[in-house]
Amino acid sequence: MSIIVNLDVVMAQKKISASELAESVGITPANLSILKNNKAKAIRFSTLEAICHALDCQPGDLLEYVAPSAHEPAKQFKKERR
Numbered sequence: 001m002s003i004i005v006n007l008d009v010v011m012a013q014k015k016i017s018a019s020e021l022a023e024s025v026g027i028t029p030a031n032l033s034i035l036k037n038n039k040a041k042a043i044r045f046s047t048l049e050a051i052c053h054a055l056d057c058q059p060g061d062l063l064e065y066v067a068p069s070a071h072e073p074a075k076q077f078k079k080e081r082r
Contacts, residue, residue: 002065002066002067002068003063003064003065003066004038004063004064004065004066005035005036005038005040005062005063005064006061006062006063006064007032007035007036007051007062008036010055010057010061010062011036011055014055014056014057016054016055018032018033018036021051021054021055024050024054025047025050025051025054026050027047027050048062
C-alpha cells in the first residue's frame with residue numbers, strides 16, 4: 001500500500017499507550033490496532049481529527065505517501081460512477 005500510517009511513531013513520541021489513545025479517541029483497541037498496523041482501508045475524518053487532537057499533531061504527522069517501487073505492479077483504481 002502506498003499510504004503508510006505512522007501512528008505508532010507519533011504515539012511513542014507523545015508517550016501514550018494504545019489503550020489510552022483508544023479511550024481518548026472513542027474507538028476500540030482493535031480498530032486502533034488496525035490503523036497502527038497499516039491494515040486499514042479507510043479512516044473517517046472525524047476519527048483522524050480525534051486522533052490528531054489527542055496526540056496534538058497534524059494529519060501529515062500520521063499519514064505518509066510512499067510511491068510504489070519499480071518492482072511493484074501499479075495499483076488499478078476503479079472509476080466512480082455517477
